[in-house]
Amino acid sequence: MVLPRAAKTQRRTRIQEEKEERILEAALEVFSAHGFRGSTIDQIAEVAGMSKPNLLYYFRTKEAMHRALIDRVLDTWLDPLRELDSEGNPVAEIRSYIRRKLELARDFPRESRLFANEILQGAPHIEDELKGPLKQLVDEKAEVIRAWAKAGKIAKCDPYHLIFAIWSTTQHYADFDVQVRAVLGQEHAGEGRFDDAARFLERLFVDGLQVRE
Amino acid sequence: MVLPRAAKTQRRTRIQEEKEERILEAALEVFSAHGFRGSTIDQIAEVAGMSKPNLLYYFRTKEAMHRALIDRVLDTWLDPLRELDSEGNPVAEIRSYIRRKLELARDFPRESRLFANEILQGAPHIEDELKGPLKQLVDEKAEVIRAWAKAGKIAKCDPYHLIFAIWSTTQHYADFDVQVRAVLGQEHAGEGRFDDAARFLERLFVDGLQVRE
DNA sequence: TGATAATTTGACCGGTTGGTAAACATTACA
DNA sequence: TGTAATGTTTACCAACCGGTCAAATTATCA
Incomplete structure (x- = not known):
């Protein structure tokens, strides 16, 4: 199965928590330095040490990352x-x-x-x-x-x-x-x-x- | 001739002054709202009511527009x-x-x-x-x-x-x-x-x- | 008016960017 | 252990974006 994307499951796995944490930390670094429009998913991926599609597995869009970060x-x-x-x-x-x-x-x-x-x-x-x-x-x-x-x-x-x-x-x-x-x-x-x-x-x-x- | 770009001539023409003015006004509108990276030449062109290549006739690059605006x-x-x-x-x-x-x-x-x-x-x-x-x-x-x-x-x-x-x-x-x-x-x-x-x-x-x- | 210089435009180009598809790898758990 | 769910990667696409080019249009002035 390809879809779940951390939503269908009731309990978040250990990996989900760790990776989402790493992504949001990287997103903070990048968004705060360049603004939303000035930031690229690639930059965030590099800071997080993950691949771009891997980020998009946890957050469907760039906006979703930003939104999650702000909420937090x-x-x-x-x-x-x-x-x-x-x-x-x-x-x-x-x-x-x-x-x-x-x-x-x-x-x-x-x-x-x-x-x-x-x-x-x-x-x-x-x-x-x-x-x-x-x-x-x-x-x-x-x-x-x-x-x-x-x-x-x-x-x-x-x-x-x-x-x-x-x-x-x-x-x-x-x-x-x-x-x-x-x-x-x-x-x-x-x-x-x-x-x-x-x-x-x-x-x-x-x-x-x-x-x- | 194609090149002059408002530099070779000693005296700036009336058109040059008017258009550069319009461009910088539009650039201020756009840059101030979205930042440098978040702004596009197309946006500025639309606000100025001119075509993109026409802007680039007066300012060689996006950076040149920004720089001229800041200086001013x-x-x-x-x-x-x-x-x-x-x-x-x-x-x-x-x-x-x-x-x-x-x-x-x-x-x-x-x-x-x-x-x-x-x-x-x-x-x-x-x-x-x-x-x-x-x-x-x-x-x-x-x-x-x-x-x-x-x-x-x-x-x-x-x-x-x-x-x-x-x-x-x-x-x-x-x-x-x-x-x-x-x-x-x-x-x-x-x-x-x-x-x-x-x-x-x-x-x-x-x-x-x-x-x- | 005619010729020359200045201005404007549409078509285009290469690189970037957000996002997808599908194959592949790993983990969890019965 | 086997298998289904979860996680990761490679290759890719379409839209966007900064910038170029050559042709077309307009202004200037002898």
């Missing part, structure tokens, strides 16, 4: 925001949200670039995720922030734009890494830039959120 | 930073820098995305510009900011990361527009989000830069 990575990507705790100390919560996001940018830049590529080009494959789960989560957390402001625990500010500002400043160090490196030059080539960024951003946001008068 | 847009893109005046009032200067960058993101989102696409994928075509003119300009302006901090006119902070933060927060509204729209939802679909962003960002940075104690 999206949850992890949103975890830091989910952890924002309405019961905690507001300023401390936001500070550690920034730190977690920056750690993600440092440790998982490929995941960040995967989404950046996608959104930059109009989010043709993840529009539903943006308008559904993402919006829902942001709405919920924006309400938490708004409540903090109302209670006088942080300065009044637009919670949506605060979240955008935290996203953009932290992800910048993953998505625009080559620019950051180019501007900072050789002397800051190490990972120290993330510590500098953390210090700067925590100060910027924490001072900006302090209640005035 | 880069200067405009860096103008706001150039205008940062060491003689002016520090806080006012930074505030108006933010405002100008945000206006650029609102009025020229395609130009922003053009660079974002390029940098995100490792800046294969503009590495020299990043390490040369861009770094030079940023170094110069970082020194201005550092001097302001040293003179006690603004809070001490890492000037490079301050510039990165301003870049990322403002360009976010151009580069990740679909995400911003998706999260804000229908109700904020108009251009009002740029005014909200301006209010938020000016407050964030200005408060964050106020000298403490």
Whole structure:
């Protein structure tokens, strides 16, 4: 039989799990570096150390690979925001949200670039995720922030734009890494830039959120 | 004769100027939406309303189009930073820098995305510009900011990361527009989000830069 | 107006790319 | 062990894509 393609069987075999894992790892490497259109199945196959038809045995199309990858990575990507705790100390919560996001940018830049590529080009494959789960989560957390402001625990500010500002400043160090490196030059080539960024951003946001008068 | 290709002649004809203009406008539309690799000459030709060989009469290769486009847009893109005046009032200067960058993101989102696409994928075509003119300009302006901090006119902070933060927060509204729209939802679909962003960002940075104690 | 240069186009080419078909190899399991 | 299901590979195809060429059309100007 030729068809099953890991769908008909109830239980996934050991080989299926291993190979799908290897493929998605390779797909992350390639898609995050060149975008969907700029990536080829051959490139992914080479990184995975498998033949092209073999990849297509596990994922019927290039789109299916991309989709599976996005589904897998999206949850992890949103975890830091989910952890924002309405019961905690507001300023401390936001500070550690920034730190977690920056750690993600440092440790998982490929995941960040995967989404950046996608959104930059109009989010043709993840529009539903943006308008559904993402919006829902942001709405919920924006309400938490708004409540903090109302209670006088942080300065009044637009919670949506605060979240955008935290996203953009932290992800910048993953998505625009080559620019950051180019501007900072050789002397800051190490990972120290993330510590500098953390210090700067925590100060910027924490001072900006302090209640005035 | 078949060859000239707008190079042999000393003076560019009216037709040459018009057509090159049309092509670069179309190229901006397409490259900014799909990235270099994701764009095809046919797409650009269709947007420009010209035939593919006709484009290639004015620009020998796809790369030449891209290169001409980047050269043309880069200067405009860096103008706001150039205008940062060491003689002016520090806080006012930074505030108006933010405002100008945000206006650029609102009025020229395609130009922003053009660079974002390029940098995100490792800046294969503009590495020299990043390490040369861009770094030079940023170094110069970082020194201005550092001097302001040293003179006690603004809070001490890492000037490079301050510039990165301003870049990322403002360009976010151009580069990740679909995400911003998706999260804000229908109700904020108009251009009002740029005014909200301006209010938020000016407050964030200005408060964050106020000298403490 | 006529000749020359500039511009435009349709037909085409070779390489790449996503994807398929079918033969072959390996694994799981009764 | 035998056999059916699963996994892998070779050869291949059709569409696409960057770019060329030569012929045809249009603009320029003496």
